[in-house]
Amino acid sequence: MAQPLRIALAGLGTVGAGVIRLLESNRDLVSARSGRELEIVSVSARDRSRDRGIDLSPYAWEDDMTAMAARDDVDVVVELVGGSDGPALALARNAIDAGKNLVTANKAMIAHHGMELASAAESAGVSLKFEAAVAGGIPVIKGLREGAAANAIEQIYGILNGTANYILSTMEATGADFSSTLKDAQELGYAEADPTFDIEGVDAAHKLAILAAVGFGAHIDFDSVDCEGISRVRAADIAQADALGYVIRLIGMADIEMGDAAAPVLLQQVKPCLVPKGHPLAHVTGATNAVVAEGNFAGRLLFQGAGAGDGPTASAVVADLIDVARGEIGAPFSVPSGELVAMQPAESGGRVGQTYLRFTVTDKPGVLAEITAAMRDADVSIESLIQQGRANDGGEVLVAMVTHDGPESGVSKAVELLSGSESLTAPPLVMKILEE
Missing domain, CATH: 3.40.50.720 (NAD(P)-binding Rossmann-like Domain)
Structure with missing residues (x-):
């Protein structure tokens, strides 16, 4: 030996x-x-x-x-x-x-x-x-760099933070609101005393930037990750998603497409999303991580397992040490660093899909008309709209809606038209609906 x-x-x-x-x-x-x-x-x-x-x-x-x-x-x-x-x-x-x-x-x-x-x-x-x-004991880096090396990776997305997933899936199971669930997660050791990096999506954004470099051969561009956390998700959003056939998960998503100059542009987003109950990610609960990679020949690849903890993470560290002991060097990001492509950040407004919006509004006449007028003026088609209960006179109520397929730019325009409205008591919560 x-x-x-x-x-x-x-x-x-x-x-x-x-x-x-x-x-x-x-x-x-x-x-x-x-x-x-x-x-x-x-x-x-x-x-x-x-x-x-x-x-x-x-x-x-x-x-x-x-x-x-x-x-x-x-x-x-x-x-x-x-x-x-x-x-x-x-x-x-x-x-x-x-x-x-x-x-x-x-x-x-x-x-x-x-x-x-x-x-x-x-x-x-x-x-x-x-x-x-990335993802603790799940061999997703090795899977992309070696197992899927013959594929052009078209999209990478998944649940990249166990703390956020524990909070959302616990809210789903118990009906509790965010603040009390976060407190319980801290007491159980699932969340840090300062949970900002986890609940605001920064931890997941770090991991997504690394996965995009390995999967797409792109320069790491952490600063271009469009990042939003879960601190504004309410129990009412969880319940409404359930009624519509979805669960809410914090999803990191990256893909590439050809831009106007026939050069690749890179989309990187970390945001809470509505996930169809039939999607594999909908069944990922607790502090588990899961990553989906779509290869042009291999198809959908799912990597799932414990995303943190002493055992799983130590397992990944020692797996790397075994590679070093075998003399395996190779390019850290699949291709030599000089060949990694500096991709322009993609504008998300051109992406087409369904969106969930939740408005916190004052309970007075004309509010729904104001919201629907903004949607009309932004050319956003509404599939369903629900006013979730009625508060005491002068109190707050929640208005939730799901759009038909349409460009994200339309939703952004509608939100912009409503900015500054005295009817809204908080900024709208906007969540993409993940395709099944």
Whole structure:
């Protein structure tokens, strides 16, 4: 058997400790599949004294994690610290500059600096692996980069954040509103004390930008992701969607089309959507992730599983380490970084489909006429319209509607016509209806 693959591990939180436990539990299996042993030689974290429930005595401790890359006894650096910049990025750059392979679970760093790191890794002839950065234990990066490599990927979409999915599916099951469900999710450990990145779609946007680069051969363009979260979704929206034959899910969606200059344009959106109950994504509940890729020959491919947690994410990290141990390098984003295409962001207004709109309005005569007039003036055809109950005099009521197929630009125009209306007590909630 070849010499062991020597690993420096930075970050000993839930995932880092999980990597150590996995390598200890599955040592023989991992060695057999790698063709060599995987050996941790050095570790680093912010707090050396913390009890992590694992024995760290066999490993050399580094107080300065960015110095791990300079060790002569290290072949690969595993970065599990997190954050788009700071020590994580410094360690990643140091590792590649020192000719070390790099494995990371850091979606924010890859979404913001992936092009730079990929180019540096290719120049240095080392691996850059980030399977664990997207969808936890689901091998979606490997699936797109290898399993579907013969296909032109036409669309990628899915449920990319377990916290948001847990909240929405729990609201669906219990009838509870958003704020109380979020509080319960925090108490159960499904949501962070500051859940902004999860509930406002930023976490899913990081992952979507990475998937678009791998699937379409596009430059990573996180800044162009059209992002909206779930904090404005009410229990009444969940109930109305159910009555119409849908569930609500936070969906990340990316596709490409040819623009006016016959150059590809890239659409990237993270938004709550109505999903038909017959669609595979409608049955994804709890903290599960699921990604759909549409290939021109393979057809619809569904990747589903645990999107976070110590076991699933550690599994993805070690899968990358096995690839490194086998000597598999390859282009991090399927094609060399110099061949990735800088695509223009697509204008979403030309897309055609059905839309759900919910208005929060004052309970007074003429409100429905005002809303329907705006729809008429924007050339939006209404399929159904429901006023959800009647509040006390002077109170608020909800008005929900579903449009016929039409361009999204029409819906945007109607919302713009209603902006500033004294009849509306909050901005309208607009959700795309996903095709089955």
